[in-house]
Amino acid sequence: MFTNLKTITMTSALALGAFAAPASAEDIKIGVISILEGAFAALGQDGIRGVELAVAEAGGEVAGNEIEVIVMSSDASPDSAVNAARKLIEQDGVDIIVGPLSGSEGLALRDLSKSFPAVTFLNGSSAAQDTTLRDASDNFFRFGGDGAQWMVGVGSFAHDDLGYEKVAVVAEDYSFPYTQVLGFMTEFCAAGGTVPEKFWTPIGAKDYSSIVYSIPSDVDAVFVALGGADAVNFLTQYNQAGGDKPIIGGSITIDQSILDSEGPFKQQLIGAPAGTPTVSDYDGAEWKEFTASYTGQFPDGFSAPSIFAHHYYMSAHAAILALEEVNGDLSGDQAAFRAALTDLEFVTPTGGTMRLDENRNGIVDNFVTEVFEREDGTLGNRVVKVVRDVDQSLGQDPAAFLAQGPVSRDNPSCP
Amino acid sequence: MKSALFLLPFALVPFFANDFWLVQIFGRALILGIIALSLTFLAAYLGVVSFAQATMAGVAGYTVAYFGPNTVDVGREMPFFVVLPLAMIMATLSGAIIGLIARRSQGIYAIMITLAIGVAFFYFTRQNYNYFNGWTGFSGIRAPEIAGTSLREPLPFYLLIILVSALCLLFVNGFIKSPLGLTIQAVRDAPKRVLAIGIPTTPVIVSAYAFAGFIAGSGGILNVWYQERISSFSVGLGPIVDILVIAVIGGLKNPIGAFIGALAFVLLDTFAVDFIDRERFNTLIGLVLLAIIMGAPDGLHGLAKSWLSRFKKRPSENQV
Incomplete structure (x- = not known):
């Protein structure tokens, strides 16, 4: 009896020792959720590359604030995506989440985002229609299209x-x-x-x-x-x-x-x-440039960016552009940052102009x-x-x- | 009574943990621990390893989702004081039915038959749209509000989880000392002798499964409030195996093992990705689990017990 009590005390103490130290206030933390296990693992990994590419293109910082990328894996189930997001927000203290990969996960994070108004969610590649069309959330943005x-x-x-x-x-x-x-x-x-x-x-x-x-x-x-x-x-x-x-x-x-x-x-x-939305060997000039940047950054990656790298890239790229516009200012529940995101326009790797509709869904x-x-x-x-x-x-x-x-x-x- | 004291360290957590640790780590560990406890109970006292515990928990969870507030257009809403007993009854019934099907099976056959039931239930929920809403499942499930406070607020929710965990441990420990509990253990040790003295084994086995369903159901309700959603994924092969892993690494011999295993599992599951190259974090989880099983055949609970008794031979401590 007593021995067991001790065991648990020890386990708890060990666990508490792992409480994370707070990072410096200047950092901008971006949490990324992608599927890194099971059948989608290779594709999910390519989504992460998309975010890393966008951060690398910005030189790893915005207006002197360093960007820190923290990765979490989900397993295509909505539950795991929600758990990953909660960990990123409550434990790692991220400001922005990019992800998830698949449709039902997106709906789950849309619901979750309403409970965390201080965090901005940028959809990865999930493409369910109702994520943004019905019951939309003010802090959930999709710089991409849905399956339709x-x-x-x-x-x-x-x-x-x-x-x-x-x-x-x-x-x-x-x-x-x-x-x-x-x-x-x-x-x-x-x-x-x-x-x-x-x-x-x-x-x-x-x-x-x-x-x-x-x-x-x-x-x-x-x-x-x-x-x-x-x-x-x-x-x-x-x-x-x-x-x-x-x-x-x-x-x-x-x-x-x-x-x-x-x-x-x-x-x-x-x-x-x-x-x-993504053709690997499209011969548009912007896509060629994007592919060259991708293959230069990731010699071990695919021969061309997949649909997942493409979409995660666009979301992370949008976040960085908006951050640059507000000089990395995320105060006031990120109001200025979100306003910048809402009005953002940029040229996509496929040569079009990305902008959002009133539900914060991409026009693609x-x-x-x-x-x-x-x-x-x-x-x-x-x-x-x-x-x-x-x-x-x-x-x-x-x-x-x-x-x-x-x-x-x-x-x-x-x- | 004593066994619930095992949870005392958990009760101290709110004094120094933030919301993430409170709910996501310790709360989730206790919830999974309750569900694993139902498996440990069957394994320790009936001698059967059941793969259907996530299914019993899922039955309770789906009942709460169907009859509670949700954001999909399926089900009918009823007050929570009706839904909760109903969910417990459904989970207990599902346990009884599974016990009835599996009553003649032992060892590997019991594993196969309960696994088959679990997987069948998974496909049933995935393909039935009228009651389970198929692949998408239920979202927007809310825990009830009592006196204006949602039970899902971190602190009240955690205290509720602790309370239910303690009650479940007490139930299990009380139940195994009752005449029925003793008969269950007799069936485990010598089913033929039990039959010979005129006690039919079927009702005994079925009631053991039903009791396991009751325990799993209380974990299932907490789990659906924790996740705030339920879908076929929640009763799939992943959760089924997770529960087994938790019970095995914690130790199948003592009910408290389920909670130790659950805490170890949740810590690994949450933080492995931070410690190692992210493509390989599942390998790390697998290796640690393998090491635990190889180094501690009786699970973490058995390991801790043998360590402490080796280093601290003073009789006063072992007597407490």
């Missing part, structure tokens, strides 16, 4: 240029694919196309046979909003079952790793359009890409269309857009 903005251009391209009238949808069953489907359908349905059937699959599903055989035979194409291994599994099984409809891709469906993988389904992808550039076969037989994505100044209402009247209700499995619908 990332699909802009694809719906009209599929209908007008490729002549598809009827498209079936296969997508994972959570907030990000819902938003992607909304982005595609908003344009596609407005152009006169129909979506007779939507198939929602649990994330990580291995067997798609029931879906493959349920796809109506009279559709012109299949819109596939699956990521990573799910996309490979579905495309392989669809191809093996003799499915021959053209594919339309979501923002994370047809990435280079899928194009580099083996399998007969690849031939089916040639010509497949997709929407994305978007790309429509298509898969093409290179001379050596390998596949790549090339840009067929750049859409500038995409806002969160996808060009519609904001009130009318909001009135369509929150995105879900059944909304929107145009059978």
